[in-house]
Amino acid sequence: MSYKCAICGKGSRSGNTVSHSNKVSKRLFRPNLQSLNILLNGIKTRKYVCTSCIKSNKVKKVI
Numbered sequence: 001m002s003y004k005c006a007i008c009g010k011g012s013r014s015g016n017t018v019s020h021s022n023k024v025s026k027r028l029f030r031p032n033l034q035s036l037n038i039l040l041n042g043i044k045t046r047k048y049v050c051t052s053c054i055k056s057n058k059v060k061k062v063i
Contacts, residue, residue: 003030006040006047007058037062 004011010031017027033048039060040047049059 002048003033004048005031005033005050005053007049007053010050
């Protein structure tokens, strides 16, 4: 699974997990992607789309 939105291009970001003792270790923040049937250039395709694009109606869902 590619962690990138097909509409806006939002992808993974790196950061740190910080424990109670202030120890730091690397981690990834991944976007909330959902697999949808969408219309892309008039063609029905199955793509991964982030939930912020779904909420803002940037995507035309196909049933």
